[in-house]
Amino acid sequence: MNRWNIIGLILGFIFVKLIFNNNENEQHKLSFNFKNIIKNGSLFIMNKHIHHWLISLVILFITIPYQIKYKNKHISILNVFFILFFLHGLTYKDRFIF
Secondary structure, eight states: OHHHHHHHHHHHHHHHHOOOOOOOOOOSSSOOOTTTTEETTEEEEEEEEEEEHHHHHHHHHHHHHHHHHHHHHHHHHHHHHHHHHHHHHHTTTTTOOO
16 A cells, blocks of 8 residues: 555545435435436435445446556556545445435
8 A cells, every 4th residue: 555545544534424424314424416417415316326336336446447557646646545435335234225
């Protein structure tokens, strides 16, 4: 683990604690609505809740190969941030309920 990974870990931990420091089925602190796409801060596609762990996984499928090829420090920070975000999302009991 290098310093860029540690920065990503710290930023991810702070973000999770500030925004998602809640219990299941409670609104998180970044709660807003935008048409039918974002409800109470959560992404919905075709009326199905898209969990933040799934969004993180999709982003990681794109950014990890880029990181391996180019060794970019900013992508390294983002990758660790989204790995933490992914793992956090999997801690919820409703993680597979869409």
